Amino acid sequence: MNVTIAIDCMGGDHGPSVTLPAASEFLRADPTVKIVLVGLADIFSKAVLAEFAPFGDRVRIQHASEVIAMDEAPATAMRVKKDSSMRVAIDLVKSGEAQAAISAGNTGALMAISRFVLKTLPGIDRPAIVQVMPAVEGQTYMLDLGANVDCTAEHLLQFGIMGAMLVEALEHQERPEVGLLNIGEEETKGNEIVKEAGELLRKSGLNFIGNVEGNDIYKGSCHVIVCDGFVGNVALKASEGLGMMFVSFLKEELNRNWFTRLCALPAAHMLMRFKRRADHRRYNGAVLLGLRGVVVKSHGSADAFAFGQALIRCTEAARNQLIERIERRMVEYTQTHAPRTEEQNSTQAVRTA
Amino acid sequence: MNVTIAIDCMGGDHGPSVTLPAASEFLRADPTVKIVLVGLADIFSKAVLAEFAPFGDRVRIQHASEVIAMDEAPATAMRVKKDSSMRVAIDLVKSGEAQAAISAGNTGALMAISRFVLKTLPGIDRPAIVQVMPAVEGQTYMLDLGANVDCTAEHLLQFGIMGAMLVEALEHQERPEVGLLNIGEEETKGNEIVKEAGELLRKSGLNFIGNVEGNDIYKGSCHVIVCDGFVGNVALKASEGLGMMFVSFLKEELNRNWFTRLCALPAAHMLMRFKRRADHRRYNGAVLLGLRGVVVKSHGSADAFAFGQALIRCTEAARNQLIERIERRMVEYTQTHAPRTEEQNSTQAVRTA
Numbered sequence: 271m272n273v274t275i276a277i278d279c280m281g282g283d284h285g286p287s288v289t290l291p292a293a294s295e296f297l298r299a300d301p302t303v304k305i306v307l308v309g310l311a312d313i314f315s316k317a318v319l320a321e322f323a324p325f326g327d328r329v330r331i332q333h334a335s336e337v338i339a340m341d342e343a344p345a346t347a348m349r350v351k352k353d354s355s356m357r358v359a360i361d362l363v364k365s366g367e368a369q370a371a372i373s374a375g376n377t378g379a380l381m382a383i384s385r386f387v388l389k390t391l392p393g394i395d396r397p398a399i400v401q402v403m404p405a406v407e408g409q410t411y412m413l414d415l416g417a418n419v420d421c422t423a424e425h426l427l428q429f430g431i432m433g434a435m436l437v438e439a440l441e442h443q444e445r446p447e448v449g450l451l452n453i454g455e456e457e458t459k460g461n462e463i464v465k466e467a468g469e470l471l472r473k474s475g476l477n478f479i480g481n482v483e484g485n486d487i488y489k490g491s492c493h494v495i496v497c498d499g500f501v502g503n504v505a506l507k508a509s510e511g512l513g514m515m516f517v518s519f520l521k522e523e524l525n526r527n528w529f530t531r532l533c534a535l536p537a538a539h540m541l542m543r544f545k546r547r548a549d550h551r552r553y554n555g556a557v558l559l560g561l562r563g564v565v566v567k568s569h570g571s572a573d574a575f576a577f578g579q580a581l582i583r584c585t586e587a588a589r590n591q592l593i594e595r596i597e598r599r600m601v602e603y604t605q606t607h608a609p610r611t612e613e614q615n616s617t618q619a620v621r622t623a
Numbered sequence: 624m625n626v627t628i629a630i631d632c633m634g635g636d637h638g639p640s641v642t643l644p645a646a647s648e649f650l651r652a653d654p655t656v657k658i659v660l661v662g663l664a665d666i667f668s669k670a671v672l673a674e675f676a677p678f679g680d681r682v683r684i685q686h687a688s689e690v691i692a693m694d695e696a697p698a699t700a701m702r703v704k705k706d707s708s709m710r711v712a713i714d715l716v717k718s719g720e721a722q723a724a725i726s727a728g729n730t731g732a733l734m735a736i737s738r739f740v741l742k743t744l745p746g747i748d749r750p751a752i753v754q755v756m757p758a759v760e761g762q763t764y765m766l767d768l769g770a771n772v773d774c775t776a777e778h779l780l781q782f783g784i785m786g787a788m789l790v791e792a793l794e795h796q797e798r799p800e801v802g803l804l805n806i807g808e809e810e811t812k813g814n815e816i817v818k819e820a821g822e823l824l825r826k827s828g829l830n831f832i833g834n835v836e837g838n839d840i841y842k843g844s845c846h847v848i849v850c851d852g853f854v855g856n857v858a859l860k861a862s863e864g865l866g867m868m869f870v871s872f873l874k875e876e877l878n879r880n881w882f883t884r885l886c887a888l889p890a891a892h893m894l895m896r897f898k899r900r901a902d903h904r905r906y907n908g909a910v911l912l913g914l915r916g917v918v919v920k921s922h923g924s925a926d927a928f929a930f931g932q933a934l935i936r937c938t939e940a941a942r943n944q945l946i947e948r949i950e951r952r953m954v955e956y957t958q959t960h961a962p963r964t965e966e967q968n969s970t971q972a973v974r975t976a
Contacts, residue, residue: 312736328819343743405868406871418804419813420815451857452853453769453772453853453856453857460772460853461772461853462773464853483856483860484856484859484860484861484862484863484864485860485861486866487861487864487865488861488868489864489867497857500806500817501854503836503837504806504857504858505837507837507838508837508838508841509837509861509862509865510837511837511838511840511842512840512865512866513865513869514759514838514841514842515759515841515901516866516869518759519900520897523896523900524808524893526893526896530893532889533889534890534893535889535891536885536887536888536889536890537886537887538884538885539883540886541876544872544876547872548868549878585801620873
């Protein structure tokens with residue numbers, strides 16, 4: 271399937287100096303893909319136009335007149351900047367010209383604009399942010415990573431369904447295993463919301479393996495791990511912090527003196543392999559799941575290699591019909607499970623709000 | 624100050640084969656400390672008695688007739704096994720013969736028994752589990768790590784006070800910096816409970832630095848990080864999992880073939896230094912804070928070195944009057960801050976239960 275990706279060229283800490291080289295490399299690597307480069311007119315210099323000229327009609331340039339800052343309030347960004355590069359990229363998904371949009375910009379603004387422009391899929395209350403994490407065996411998709419600080423059991427169930435469909439689309443894995451993040455494996459563990467989510471997941475028809483714990487993220491115990499956005503965000507950032515501490519310790523020990531530097535030389539190749547394997551840039555590209563369109567968020571600090579990884583993920587999700595999979599699965603789920611009554615919902619709201 | 628430590632010799636995955644060698648090494652290293660070894664009669668063989676004989680009256684042996692299994696339900700363990708090694712060790716703190724107790728056994732049972740026997744300090748609603756984490760600069764004390772899955776803002780405030788007093792006692796750090804774990808630095812971030820906890824902490828008289836994020840744990844951005852037990856437990860275990868993944872990757876790369884093993888040889892010393900620095904065993908020994916007595920939990924899988932680290936931490940906490948510090952600080956806090964009314968508490972309970 272031919273796929274067109276709308277790229278917000280302005281987003282991220284480095285903007286066009288990262289997104290443009292990544293885009294041209296991406297066009298070279300995947301000859302079936304088309305892109306729309308969205309950005310301020312002045313970033314498309316003669317040199318840039320010359321760089322993209324060889325790709326002919328596989329590239330289209332779309333001007334935007336505004337840029338959303340990394341620290342701008344999402345609500346303001348959404349209401350005021352209607353011609354921002356981010357907004358224009360998402361509008362292209364809405365209009366059907368692009369099958370997916372990608373941005374390394376302000377996460378909150380990207381979520382707010384995507385939700386406003388594209389809307390959520392039927393049966394999905396709230397979109398979630400999902401990212402792939404490395405594991406000793408395989409890898410783990412974890413959600414939500416920060417979009418929803420308070421979740422009901424129903425939300426966690428929806429995250430499970432969406433996560434499983436993403437793994438089907440990206441990994442071609444049938445009936446992916448779904449685990450619920452908790453503080454112990456027993457069904458009696460955790461708070462009321464998590465316990466109720468466990469019950470819903472058990473009855474959901476998903477391949478639910480029960481509770482998993484924080485260390486299971488990196489063991490690869492299951493394909494999908496479901497949690498609320500507060501817990502997921504803390505776990506993700508704690509891992510980033512620990513990774514950086516390891517790197518910092520390793521560098522300090524390597525550079526302690528000329529002797530250690532000399533000793534480390536023969537091991538340089540081995541250390542490079544290790545670095546490549548644990549390299550967080552390979553896992554760049556969080557998907558905003560639950561929308562009527564594919565939207566991918568690259569890390570703000572991504573370099574061209576990392577942004578390229580996110581572009582690949584974005585393309586694969588669109589190419590393998592992520593949205594249609596989630597839609598189909600939600601229809602199946604709601605047909606076999608009676609929707610919650612108003613009364614049940616309001617009882618839960620009192621307990622969990 | 625002379626300190627006596629009651630050691631539950633039966634606890635942990637390895638029981639006396641770890642606790643007894645650690646205890647004798649500990650007596651050798653710290654000539655001012657006394658210990659009571661608590662365990663089943665049959666672990667005190669002639670060889671063991673001979674090993675401890677040189678320490679004279681610095682060691683006393685106390686028999687217990689029962690052992691609490693690692694997977695036993697805490698409530699049952701507490702109600703039924705009144706002569707367990709864990710219970711007897713905590714009873715010794717209650718009676719005043721020991722100033723602190725340590726166990727590598729069942730965490731839930733240790734918390735339940737400690738709470739039942741020792742009771743919480745005035746003004747403390749719930750005890751919390753705190754552990755020190757390595758950081759690029761210094762180290763971070765984080766709590767709660769799993770004792771409390773649902774917390775009110777008041778609980779988080781109490782964790783802040785207890786954590787700060789622990790850092791004063793163990794690190795001799797005046798007015799330790801306290802941070803609140805959240806998903807962004809802005810005061811508007813997080814759920815209602817966390818926002819309210821931020822307000823309470825700002826008015827608490829503690830050296831509160833505001834919100835911190837998951838990566839701050841390993842940056843060493845502040846001395847104490849406060850969070851609820853669900854989030855703390857997930858962050859701790861995710862870190863354990865990531866650490867194990869790094870070690871596994873590094874080992875695989877080192878042992879890929881004879882050439883990599885040869886290349887790594889000159890770097891072995893450097894890698895050992897790195898390993899020592901990131902060694903989680905050095906950070907063993909979680910404190911159960913908020914009780915009328917010092918109780919320390921060693922990791923169940925601890926070896927003699929790790930158990931020894933927990934013994935040192937346990938002794939330092941008792942020697943530096945941890946309990947008196949928390950008690951004093953809670954009195955100061957409640958004198959300057961009006962206690963919450965019943966009505967406020969019940970309103971909050973509806974919102975957060």
